[in-house]
Amino acid sequence: xxxxxxxxxxxxxxxxxxxxxxxxxxxxxxxxxxxxxxxxxxxxxxxxxxxxxxxxxxxxxxxxxxxxxxxxxxxxxxxxxxxxxxxxxxxxxxxxxxxxxxxxxxxxxxxxxxxxxxxxxxxxxxxxxxxxxxxxxxxxxxxxxxxxxxxxxxxxxxxxxxxxxxxxxxxxxxxxxxxxxxxxxxxxxxxxxxxxxxxxxxxxxxxxxxxxxxxxxxxxxxxxxxxxxxxxxxxxxxxxxxxxxxxxxxxxxxxxxxxxxxxxxxxxxxxxxxxxxxxxxxxxxxxxxxxxxxxxxxxxxxxxxxxxxxxxxxxxxxxxxxxxxxxxxxxx
Amino acid sequence: xxxxxxxxxxxxxxxxxxxxxxxxxxxxxxxxxxxxxxxxxxxxxxxxxxxxxxxxxxxxxxxxxxxxxxxxxxxxxxxxxxxxxxxxxxxxxxxxxxxxxxxxxxxxxxxxxxxxxxxxxxxxx
Numbered sequence: 001x002x003x004x005x006x007x008x009x010x011x012x013x014x015x016x017x018x019x020x021x022x023x024x025x026x027x028x029x030x031x032x033x034x035x036x037x038x039x040x041x042x043x044x045x046x047x048x049x050x051x052x053x054x055x056x057x058x059x060x061x062x063x064x065x066x067x068x069x070x071x072x073x074x075x076x077x078x079x080x081x082x083x084x085x086x087x088x089x090x091x092x093x094x095x096x097x098x099x100x101x102x103x104x105x106x107x108x109x110x111x112x113x114x115x116x117x118x119x120x121x122x123x124x125x126x127x128x129x130x131x132x133x134x135x136x137x138x139x140x141x142x143x144x145x146x147x148x149x150x151x152x153x154x155x156x157x158x159x160x161x162x163x164x165x166x167x168x169x170x171x172x173x174x175x176x177x178x179x180x181x182x183x184x185x186x187x188x189x190x191x192x193x194x195x196x197x198x199x200x201x202x203x204x205x206x207x208x209x210x211x212x213x214x215x216x217x218x219x220x221x222x223x224x225x226x227x228x229x230x231x232x233x234x235x236x237x238x239x240x241x242x243x244x245x246x247x248x249x250x251x252x253x254x255x256x257x258x259x260x261x262x263x264x265x266x267x268x269x270x271x272x273x274x275x276x277x278x279x280x281x282x283x284x285x286x287x288x289x290x291x292x293x294x295x296x297x298x299x300x301x302x303x304x305x306x307x308x309x310x311x312x313x314x315x316x317x318x319x320x321x322x323x324x325x326x327x328x329x330x331x332x
Numbered sequence: 333x334x335x336x337x338x339x340x341x342x343x344x345x346x347x348x349x350x351x352x353x354x355x356x357x358x359x360x361x362x363x364x365x366x367x368x369x370x371x372x373x374x375x376x377x378x379x380x381x382x383x384x385x386x387x388x389x390x391x392x393x394x395x396x397x398x399x400x401x402x403x404x405x406x407x408x409x410x411x412x413x414x415x416x417x418x419x420x421x422x423x424x425x426x427x428x429x430x431x432x433x434x435x436x437x438x439x440x441x442x443x444x445x446x447x448x449x450x451x452x453x454x455x456x457x
Contacts, residue, residue, distance in 0.1 A: 074435075083445040242390055252388055253388065
């Protein structure tokens with residue numbers, strides 16, 4: 001209906017335009033006797049054509065000056081973009097592999113924890129995800145923490161509890177820099193979220209150390225060549241070597257296996273809510289699917305009598321008297 | 333059948349030792365023996381594993397090496413090899429190079445890792 005009315009208006013508009021053109025044509029025809037010839041002189045269009053050319057010119061000049069990106073950095077300074085790996089836990093219908101988390105935590109403890117802190121993760125977060133309550137308690141008790149001040153105002157040491165956070169390897173950033181030749185090993189709690197490329201970047205960084213830098217590349221004193229690190233010079237040397245850790249579950253501890261496990265663990269550390277988030281997503285999907293189906297059935301129920309009704313027009317019965325009257329235009 | 337019958341039946345059931353009371357001991361013995369067997373087989377497996385562990389090869393290295401030599405990455409490898417040759421000859425002749433092969437290395441590494449990524453993750457646990 002709407003389309004038909006739109007067509008009708010378009011047709012009438014076209015008719016109006018046709019009328020207008022025919023009118024102007026007749027007018028110009030009537031005035032053509034005074035001017036020399038029908039063709040308009042070029043000066044008539046000079047202003048709009050010139051303005052258009054100026055507009056195009058300014059846009060082109062602007063693009064020439066400012067439009068393009070200026071890439072001042074060389075590819076080496078940008079760093080090699082990490083490859084996309086098919087992470088199982090990143091799929092939207094998959095959860096963390098908690099065996100892998102456990103292995104990854106082992107790698108963190110045995111390898112990374114000597115330099116990198118994980119200060120936003122408490123022991124209680126490990127319970128149920130990576131280890132049992134008793135294991136976590138035993139782990140917490142291995143470390144000493146400050147107590148509240150006692151009656152004399154002195155702060156004593158006590159064994160760790162589940163509510164304590166994982167200990168950092170250094171007292172503060174300055175101590176960390178001093179111990180690492182001026183380079184600060186960053187805290188790994190949110191590292192997967194904090195770096196462009198996330199899991200792919202960390203996995204590539206850990207496994208991407210070439211045996212020797214490519215020919216001609218200059219590596220500064222105290223740095224190591226890693227193509228994935230912006231600038232390619234990274235203070236951290238390669239740490240993961242085959243069979244560096246011995247997994248409890250007998251998994252072969254190849255370099256890439258350890259890197260994969262520790263990256264999945266770090267992803268858990270950064271996003272411990274991921275499993276719950278995906279569960280909530282499925283709840284939303286299923287509830288809205290039920291409601292959607294319900295709404296379709298309700299709509300059909302409500303509309304069924306309206307759509308299936310039939311409107312009948314029964315004209316009134318003509319009265320025979322009127323037929324007998326003479327029609328005004330007809331001669332009887 | 334009254335409640336006394338039920339009680340007597342229950343008494344009969346639980347008072348006399350069941351005829352297969354001796355069975356669990358045998359089963360225990362069997363379990364012990366099977367445990368011993370398992371332990372011995374475990375030992376054998378561990379030895380095998382240790383042997384394997386001595387030879388652990390990172391699948392990433394081998395897969396990327398295959399990919400580097402594949403037809404897919406041939407152009408990148410060709411450019412990288414040419415660059416290495418050029419730069420090493422410059423270093424040999426002049427003592428320093430006017431360029432480096434980082435960019436060529438990036439292209440080759442990008443190609444090789446992208447080619448190896450799905451194969452690698454199907455091999456890892």
